[in-house]
Every structure is written in C-alpha cells, then in structure tokens.
Amino acid sequence: MASSEHQPGPRELLLANAADTDLTKLGEYERVGGYDALRKAVTTPPADLLDQCLASGLRGRGGAGFPMGRKASFLPKPDQTEKPIYLAVNADESEPGTFKDREIMFRIPHAVIEGVVIASFAIGAKSSFIYLRGEYLAEFEILRDALEEARARGLVGANILGTGFDLSIVLHRGAGAYICGEETGLLESLEGKRGQPRSKPPFPAIEGLYGAPTLINNVETLATLPTILRMGGEEYAQLGVENSAGTRLFSLSGNVVNGGNYELELGTPLRTLIYELGGGIADGRQLKAVIPGGSSVPVLTADEIDTALDFDSMAAAGSMLGSGAVIAIDDRCCMVQLGLRVAQFYQHESCGKCTPCREGTRWMVQLLRKIEDGDATQGELDLLLNVCDRILGNCLCPLGDAAAMPIASYVAKFRDEFQQHIEEGGCPFGGASSLEGVLAPIDQHHHDVLKTIGVPA
Amino acid sequence: MTSTTLYDGIQALAAQYPVRRSAVIPALQLAQEQHGWLPPEAFREVADALELTPAYCRSVASFYDMFRLEPVGRCVIEVCTNISCALVGAQAVLEALESEIGIAAGETSDDGAFTLRTVECAGGCGWGTVVAVNGRYRERVSASDVPTIVGELRGQ
Numbered sequence: 001m002a003s004s005e006h007q008p009g010p011r012e013l014l015l016a017n018a019a020d021t022d023l024t025k026l027g028e029y030e031r032v033g034g035y036d037a038l039r040k041a042v043t044t045p046p047a048d049l050l051d052q053c054l055a056s057g058l059r060g061r062g063g064a065g066f067p068m069g070r071k072a073s074f075l076p077k078p079d080q081t082e083k084p085i086y087l088a089v090n091a092d093e094s095e096p097g098t099f100k101d102r103e104i105m106f107r108i109p110h111a112v113i114e115g116v117v118i119a120s121f122a123i124g125a126k127s128s129f130i131y132l133r134g135e136y137l138a139e140f141e142i143l144r145d146a147l148e149e150a151r152a153r154g155l156v157g158a159n160i161l162g163t164g165f166d167l168s169i170v171l172h173r174g175a176g177a178y179i180c181g182e183e184t185g186l187l188e189s190l191e192g193k194r195g196q197p198r199s200k201p202p203f204p205a206i207e208g209l210y211g212a213p214t215l216i217n218n219v220e221t222l223a224t225l226p227t228i229l230r231m232g233g234e235e236y237a238q239l240g241v242e243n244s245a246g247t248r249l250f251s252l253s254g255n256v257v258n259g260g261n262y263e264l265e266l267g268t269p270l271r272t273l274i275y276e277l278g279g280g281i282a283d284g285r286q287l288k289a290v291i292p293g294g295s296s297v298p299v300l301t302a303d304e305i306d307t308a309l310d311f312d313s314m315a316a317a318g319s320m321l322g323s324g325a326v327i328a329i330d331d332r333c334c335m336v337q338l339g340l341r342v343a344q345f346y347q348h349e350s351c352g353k354c355t356p357c358r359e360g361t362r363w364m365v366q367l368l369r370k371i372e373d374g375d376a377t378q379g380e381l382d383l384l385l386n387v388c389d390r391i392l393g394n395c396l397c398p399l400g401d402a403a404a405m406p407i408a409s410y411v412a413k414f415r416d417e418f419q420q421h422i423e424e425g426g427c428p429f430g431g432a433s434s435l436e437g438v439l440a441p442i443d444q445h446h447h448d449v450l451k452t453i454g455v456p457a
Numbered sequence: 458m459t460s461t462t463l464y465d466g467i468q469a470l471a472a473q474y475p476v477r478r479s480a481v482i483p484a485l486q487l488a489q490e491q492h493g494w495l496p497p498e499a500f501r502e503v504a505d506a507l508e509l510t511p512a513y514c515r516s517v518a519s520f521y522d523m524f525r526l527e528p529v530g531r532c533v534i535e536v537c538t539n540i541s542c543a544l545v546g547a548q549a550v551l552e553a554l555e556s557e558i559g560i561a562a563g564e565t566s567d568d569g570a571f572t573l574r575t576v577e578c579a580g581g582c583g584w585g586t587v588v589a590v591n592g593r594y595r596e597r598v599s600a601s602d603v604p605t606i607v608g609e610l611r612g613q
Contacts, residue, residue, distance in 0.1 A: 075536045084475070096539045096578040127475070134486075134523045135579060170473045175482050176522030178577065192478035194520040210476055252583055253541035259583025295540060295578075325582065327541055341540055347578055351520075438543045439551060441522075441575050444563035 001132065008240060008267035008308075010277065013227050013247050021200070021357075024142055026149040029110040035155060041118045042163045049122040053225070055233030057245030061321045062090055062181070062218030063294065065311055074205035075213045078124035083212040087120045087128035088190065088204075091219045092174055092181040094133060095294035096345060097325030100249035101219040103261045105132075105139040107305045109146035110224060113169070115222030118229065120167050123215050125170050131186050134174040143232040149372045178349035180377030183216045196351045197397035199262055199429035220249060221319060241267035244310035248324050253287060254276045255330035255434075267312045274305060274328055283331035289413075293322025295342050296402030298409035318409075334433035335414040336421055339407050340368040344440035354447050357400030364407055372417060374426035381418055385411060461492055467506035467519035477507055481517050485524060494525035522576070530565045534558075535589040538575045541574050546599060550586045551575060553603035560611035570611070 017023065017032045029035070038424050041049055054069030066251045078085060091110070093101040105112060111317055112130075120128050137338065145171060150156045158166045172190060179185040180195040208214025217332045224246065228236045229377030235246045244266035250273055262274065270292060274280065281287050287302040292309070297320040300307060307317045347361035367384040370376040375390035388404035395401070411418055420428045427433065466487050468524060471480040471543040489498040495518055500511035507514075518524040534554060538547045551573075555561055558571050581587035584596035589608065598606070 096576060097541050097582050098586075099580045099582050100577075102580050121533055129545060133580065134521070135576075135589070135592070138594070170478075173483065173486065174521070175486065175518075178521060189482065190479060191476065192481035192517065194517055253585065254544045254582075259541075259585070260581065291540075298559055302487045327544075327582070329544065333544065338540065340542060343537075348577060435540070435543050436548070438538050439562055440538060441573050442579055444575055 005026060008061055008265035009272060009357070010135055010262060010268070011239070011247050011265045012025070013239075014104070014223060014249065015107065020118050022111065022286055024106070024146060026110060026146070026153060029108070029339070033092075034110055034226070035229065036399045037229035038114050038155065038455055040124050040162060041121055041229055042161055042165055043206060046122045046124065049118065049229075051306050052228060052233035053122070056228045056236040056453065057226060057233075057240075057243075058221065058228060058236070059244070059311065059312055061220035061224070061248060063095060063296075065321060066137075068217060068221055071217075072119070072123055072215055074203065075123050075215055077277065081213055084127065085125045086209045086212055086214040087123065087125040088114065088183075088186060088209055088214055088216045089116055089128065089130040089179060089222060090183065090186055090216055091130050091132040091136075091139075093219070093323075094166065094178040094181050094242050094323060095323040096322040096342075097291060097327045098251050099252045100261045101255075102136055102139055104219055104223050104249065105136070106142050109143050111214075111223040111226055112219055113146060113150050113156065115225040115261060117160065117167055118225045119215065119217060119222055120159075120369050121165055125215070125234060126166050127170070127189055129170045129172050129209070131180065131190055132173050132251065133392055139395055139416065140171065140173060147171060149435050173294040178228075178345075179350075179351045179399060180401065185397065186216065187214065190424075194351070196353045196398075199396050203278065207451060209266045211289075232321055234376040240265050241308070241310050241312075243312050244321075247450050249305060251323075252323045252328070254326070255282050255287075255332075256280065259332065266311070267308045269308050270300075270305045270326065270381060273309065273326060277327070282365060283330075283429065285332060287328060288331045289329040291325070291327040291329070291333070293320045293346065294325040295327070296398075296406060297322045297404055299413055301413055330434070332429075332432070332434040334372070334427055334429045335417050335433060336368060336372045336427065337429075337433050338440070339410045340372055341438055341440060342406055343403060344442050348401065348442040350399060350403075354395040354397075354400060356391045356394040357403070360387050360400060363387045363401050364403060368407070372427055374421055374424065378422060380413070381422060458530050463488060463502055464506050469504065471507060478509065480507060481509070481514060482521070483560040484509075485514065489525060495530075498576035510555040528565070530569050532570060532613075533572045533574075533589075533591055534561075534577040534610075535574055535579070535580070535586065537577070537587040537589075538581040541578070542585035542587055545585045547586040550588065550598055550603060552590075553600040554607065557603050560593075595596045 049439040058068045059065045180189045184198035204214045259454040343364040388408040391404040468486040470483045473475040504511040579587040
C-alpha cells in the first residue's frame with residue numbers, strides 16, 4: 001500500500017500518450033507499447049494472470065467497485081465445467097453524469113480490446129461480447145474499425161499470436177435502456193429479450209449468458225489490465241490509497257469552468273478535481289452541492305469537498321464513488337427541482353419488474369412535484385421519505401435504491417429548502433432556479449406547445 | 458434494401474451468436490434503418506427471419522428507447538435534459554429549437570422534416586448541452602447556436 005506521506009493527484013496511466021498520439025490506430029498504439037501486455041499474457045499461466053489482478057487491488061470501475069480479481073475467481077476453470085465460458089463487456093455507460101467509458105473507447109479502443117483478450121485468456125473464454133450503449137454511434141464505428149485492425153494483425157480471432165488461443169469478439173449494440181447497464185439486465189438484453197434484471201443467485205459467474213459461466217466487467221476495468229500487467233500487480237497496488245488502488249477517470253460536469261474527464265490517482269481530494277483541474281465554479285457563482293459518483297449516489301454539501309475520491313472516504317462521508325461522475329451544482333439550483341428531475345429519470349428507466357421500484361419512483365415524482373408546486377403538506381414530505389424507505393433493499397436490482405438514496409439525501413442535507421416550499425406554498429427560487437421547467441422525457445407528451453412557442457390562440 | 462437483403466442481413470447477424478434470438482435487437486436496428494421506423498411489416502420480417510413471433514419482436518422493441526414505434530421526421534433532433542445538461546441550459550436550447558422549428562418536444566413537423574424530443578443522459582455531461590442529430594452528437598450547444606443549426610439542417 002501507498003505510504004501515508006504520499007499525496008494522490010492527477011496521473012495519466014490509462015490515457016498516457018492519448019493527448020498527442022492518435023491511439024485509435026493500431027500502429028500508433030503498438031509504438032507506445034500497446035499489445036506488449038497481451039504478448040506477455042498469452043505465454044503466462046492463466047492462474048498467474050488472475051493472481052496479478054488480485055494483487056493489483058483493482059476494483060470494478062463501473063459503479064459497484066467489486067474487486068475484479070475476486071469476481072473472476074468465482075468462475076469455474078475450463079476443466080471444471082462442460083459449458084463454454086463467456087466474457088461480457090459492460091459498455092452500456094448510462095449513469096447520469098458519466099461519460100468516461102465513451103472517452104476510453106474513442107481515444108484508446110485498442111486498450112479495451114487488449115484488456116478483453118487478456119481477461120478472456122485468463123478465464124478461458126473463447127467468445128466475448130461487448131455490449132455497447134446504442135446511442136454511442138461514433139464509438140461503435142471506432143471500436144468496429146479497431147477490432148478489424150486487431151483481427152487482421154492476428155490479435156483477435158483464431159490462433160492469437162500463434163499460441164493456439166481462439167477468441168471471437170462480437171460488438172453488440174444496445175438500443176437505449178439504462179437498466180441494461182445492470183449486469184443481469186445486460187445478459188437478458190444480449191439474449192434478445194427485454195432487459196429486465198434476473199434474481200440472484202445464481203450469479204453470472206455460475207449461470208450467466210445462455211446459462212453458462214460469465215464474467216462481466218466494465219470498459220475501464222478491462223482497459224486497465226494492460227497497464228497492470230506492464231507494471232505488475234503489486235506495483236500497481238502502490239498507486240492510490242488503502243482499499244482504492246490505482247488511477248481512475250473521473251467525469252466532471254455541471255456548473256464548472258472546465259468539464260471533462262480527468263485521470264486521477266484514487267484518494268485525490270474532490271476539491272483538487274473541481275477547483276484545480278475543473279477551474280472552479282462557472283459564472284462566479286458559489287458551489288452549493290456535489291454529486292460525487294453519478295446521479296444515484298447521496299449528495300455532498302459544499303463544505304464536504306475535502307473528501308477524498310476513494311471508496312472508503314466516500315463511504316465515511318455517507319456517499320459513494322459510484323461510476324466516478326462528479327456533478328458540481330451551484331447556488332442557482334433548487335434542490336427540490338433537482339430531486340424531481342433525478343426521480344423522473346429513474347421512473348423513466350425502471351424496467352417495471354419489481355413493484356417497489358415501478359410504483360415507488362412514480363410516487364416520488366408525484367410527491368416531489370407537489371412539493372415544488374407548493375401544494376404539499378408536511379405529511380407528504382414524510383410520505384416521500386417513507387416511500388424511499390420502502391424501496392430501499394426491496395428490489396431485485398439496485399435501480400430502486402439508486403432512485404431512493406439520492407432523494408432521501410437531498411431531504412436530509414437540504415431539509416430547510418424542502419420545508420420552505422411547504423411553508424411558503426411555492427418554490428423560494430421564484431422561477432429563477434437553473435432547473436426551472438426542465439422537460440424530462442417522461443413528461444414529453446404533456447408539454448404545452450402553445451405556451452412554449454407563443455402561437456396565438 | 459429489399460426484404461430479401463434484410464432477410465440475408467439478419468441471417469448474417471444471427472450467425473454471430475451461439476443462440477439466434479440474440480440477434481433480435483440488431484435485426485430490429487437493421488429493419489429500422491430500412492423503414493425509418495418499425496411499421497407492422499418490420500416486425501413480421503424480423504420475426505420470419507429469426508423464427509420468432511411478431512408480437513415477441515414488438516414486445517422487445519417497446520422496451521428500448523431507440524426503437525421508433527411511430528414514423529419520425531427525416532431529421533430527428535434529440536436534446537439531453539438530464540441534470541448535467543440541464544444545469545448548463547438544456548431547457549433554453551430545447552425551447553430555442555421548439556420556436557425555430559415551430560413544433561413542441563415530442564412532435565414531428567407537418568412536412569415530415571423534423572422530429573424533436575428530449576432524451577435522458579446522452580453521456581456527454583462535461584460538454585453540455587448535448588444535442589444529437591440523427592444520432593450524431595453535437596456538444597456544448599447553447600440556445601444562441603440553435604438558429605444556425607436549424608438553418609444548416611433545413612439546407613440539407
């Protein structure tokens with residue numbers, strides 16, 4: 001582990017060389033050491049590769065943060081199962097605020113492919129599927145072309161690098177559904193069904209795609225494997241802080257001067273990301289709140305931004321690192337409107353399978369709208385929290401929790417603002433909030449055309 | 458593309474998977490490219506090619522936001538109004554598009570030129586507002602860019 005004097009900060013490992021070289025081209029990628037890790041991996045016993053993953057301390061970069069090496073260790077070895085073993089790549093990035101896998105795919109597609117081949121070799125998979133978010137059209141084209149180049153060079157396909165190892169990689173496009181980023185929803189969708197999550201157990205490591213053992217990893221997690229093998233697992237584990245090894249891409253958005261993706265060592269303070277790299281709050285405004293890990297995580301207040309961006313520090317602050325999506329919110333934003341917009345997203349994306357999520361998200365939206373409009377009673381604010389409570393832990397997948405946790409946190413940390421809406425019978429921002437009147441997709445059909453475009457009656 | 462080549466296209470997609478049903482979504486995408494949306498005959502064509510029922514194919518399509526169950530305009534404009542884009546002015550961008558084109562979000566113009574709608578997080582949060590035009594992202598769009606964008610699209 002890293003020593004206590006070590007101050008984590010910006011550090012480019014994954015995106016090294018990507019700023020000044022076109023790494024979408026195979027030749028350029030190889031010139032900076034690309035596919036060297038794969039060349040080494042295919043002559044290494046698979047068990048040693050898994051040991052490197054474990055030793056590196058790499059935790060999943062998709063949102064749940066589960067140790068990658070341990071997840072892979074749950075799969076049976078090829079000689080322990082009659083079934084094929086599959087690798088499914090979760091490239092269905094859709095957590096609001098998150099756009100880092102997209103940048104990885106359009107800047108370093110070959111690092112993704114190299115990671116996929118290494119992981120497949122390590123677990124004994126001969127088929128892997130990249131489940132790519134349907135909206136990511138440009139990224140589809142880049143990955144498709146990179147795969148063709150890699151196949152032509154013998155890095156993917158039959159008899160990879162002359163070792164006798166065969167691997168097919170299918171690039172599979174989704175069609176617009178947040179829930180397919182949940183691993184079992186992803187598998188259902190990949191099997192040609194509605195993307196409704198499965199109950200677990202059985203876990204995908206035992207019964208995944210087509211009922212066969214399946215490892216599911218996020219794009220960034222897999223793209224990190226070549227770096228880990230180049231450095232060695234133990235060396236990689238020196239980066240970052242305890243329980244949070246390595247670097248990660250953080251997606252910074254909202255009311256900041258310089259939004260974008262920044263690669264940081266885990267343990268870097270949130271303040272460094274927002275103020276040093278992000279240039280601070282735009283338009284000379286004051287920071288009011290920060291969503292540190294995508295829209296599904298509990299909010300932090302402006303005075304909590306010295307919290308470090310690592311798993312344990314975020315947990316201690318009552319939030320989560322999630323997908324690494326940091327959304328800065330300035331003092332123009334009404335927290336009830338923020339809650340409403342977040343709840344509308346989860347209502348829209350609930351797959352409808354579990355009642356608490358399907359019905360609860362709709363109740364949350366209705367109650368938040370009443371509060372925002374100044375029509376809610378004190379009892380209805382209590383009811384909102386009660387609905388959140390009844391969703392938490394009562395659904396097959398985390399989508400319900402993802403809706404309930406942030407909303408409950410907005411009430412907990414900005415209670416006065418919610419209270420003011422009720423007591424004053426309206427929004428204290430008087431129409432001046434930055435989220436005033438935002439049209440969510442779920443409300444599209446109720447939109448008043450005459451009011452918006454001013455057509456005479 | 459004729460129906461025969463759609464059929465052949467779907468067979469090529471299905472051959473990539475150990476189980477042919479996995480090709481339902483790619484096949485629906487191919488059919489939608491051909492028809493512009495998914496009319497009843499598209500479900501029959503996909504179902505025939507994959508030995509499924511049209512009702513099954515429709516039930517899958519209705520789960521996913523990118524499948525069009527109604528006809529759309531030649532130019533589909535989608536504005537992300539999730540929180541990161543909304544915080545930096547997505548609603549003003551949407552309203553500028555509504556007034557420039559003369560339709561409300563969720564509608565298609567009478568001449569079939571434009572469909573305008575809002576979408577959930579497009580994944581360009583740090584570069585908002587994100588506007589997708591026929592699936593191609595335009596980033597850092599502000600309300601003042603809208604007349605130029607619409608003018609350019611009308612000229613195409």
